[in-house]
Amino acid sequence: MNLIDVVNQDHALARVTDYPDFRAGDTVAVHARITEGAKSRIQVFQGVVLAIKAFGKVNGHFRVRKMSGSEGVERVFPFHCPSVEKIDIVQRGKVRKSKLYYLRELTGKKARIKIDYDRK
Numbered sequence: 001m002n003l004i005d006v007v008n009q010d011h012a013l014a015r016v017t018d019y020p021d022f023r024a025g026d027t028v029a030v031h032a033r034i035t036e037g038a039k040s041r042i043q044v045f046q047g048v049v050l051a052i053k054a055f056g057k058v059n060g061h062f063r064v065r066k067m068s069g070s071e072g073v074e075r076v077f078p079f080h081c082p083s084v085e086k087i088d089i090v091q092r093g094k095v096r097k098s099k100l101y102y103l104r105e106l107t108g109k110k111a112r113i114k115i116d117y118d119r120k
Helices: 001-011 015-019
Strands: 027-036 040-052 061-068 069-078 082-092
Touching: 027 069, 040 069
Parallel strands: none
Antiparallel strands: 027 040, 027 082, 040 061, 061 069
């Protein structure tokens, strides 16, 4: 085991194994801790997962996009970020690609994703 693996193992969070198994196209609710001055609270960011890189690894992250009014808002969450409290799956999506960047240009009914009833 080299030095990089030792450092990655030390900085890995144990709760990453508790995250549910989600993919691109799923609608997730990410509970993230927000610090405002001296107070901290949990804010829920609910949207569609556009992309996942290196699921569960130290350098891995996932990208979530939601519509806020008529503006699209994207946020990148690292898997081993201590501010992510939990992830809930709201809806399973049926898509054929692993990166859904084409959703950035679509609006309204064109941006909908079919529901995958077969996957639990």
